[in-house]
Amino acid sequence: MSTPATLTELFRSLGLSLTVRPVDDEDGAWACVLARPDGAIYEIDSVSFFDVDPDTGEEWIVEPTPSRVLSVLAGGEVEDDEGDGAADEADGSGPLAGDAAETAARAFLGDESYELLLRLDEEGIEELG
Numbered sequence: 001m002s003t004p005a006t007l008t009e010l011f012r013s014l015g016l017s018l019t020v021r022p023v024d025d026e027d028g029a030w031a032c033v034l035a036r037p038d039g040a041i042y043e044i045d046s047v048s049f050f051d052v053d054p055d056t057g058e059e060w061i062v063e064p065t066p067s068r069v070l071s072v073l074a075g076g077e078v079e080d081d082e083g084d085g086a087a088d089e090a091d092g093s094g095p096l097a098g099d100a101a102e103t104a105a106r107a108f109l110g111d112e113s114y115e116l117l118l119r120l121d122e123e124g125i126e127e128l129g
Contacts, residue, residue, distance in 0.1 A: 003116070004116065004120070005120075006067070007070045007071060007117070007120050007121065008065075008066060010113065010116060010117060011070055014036065014109065014113060015036065016066070017034070018034055018035075018064070018066050018069055019032070020032050020063075023045075026046055026048075028048045029046045029047065029048050030047055030048070030063070031043070031045055032044040032047060032064055032069050032072075034073075034108070040108060042108040044072065047064070047069075048061060049061065049064055049068045070117055070121070071121050073101075073105040073109070073117065074105075074117045074118050074120075074121035075121070105117075
């Protein structure tokens with residue numbers, strides 16, 4: 001099997017599924033659950049996604065896609081609600097920040113896939129969707 005060349009291809013190659021729902025008390029925020037074929041899950045309680053016009057810098061809210069959610073995992077952008085840098089255990093019991101978010105994402109995807117995710121995200125190679 002060839003190495004995935006985009007985040008969407010990586011998502012498909014791992015056999016992941018994505019479930020999203022709007023967060024009731026936050027405009028433009030989504031709760032996202034990634035699931036592996038073996039039943040393991042990775043939950044993001046609340047995240048918002050934005051596109052930016054490169055000419056004007058104008059931002060607008062967009063819906064989650066598999067590639068956008070994977071990009072959040074690559075960026076370690078899953079932070080604790082308190083904003084104090086404290087993180088819960090990487091067992092899905094609560095929000096994660098910094099190194100704990102990376103550790104949880106790496107454990108969920110596996111070392112090789114996580115490293116590929118980081119490379120693809122950094123390169124910004126992606127088709128829509």
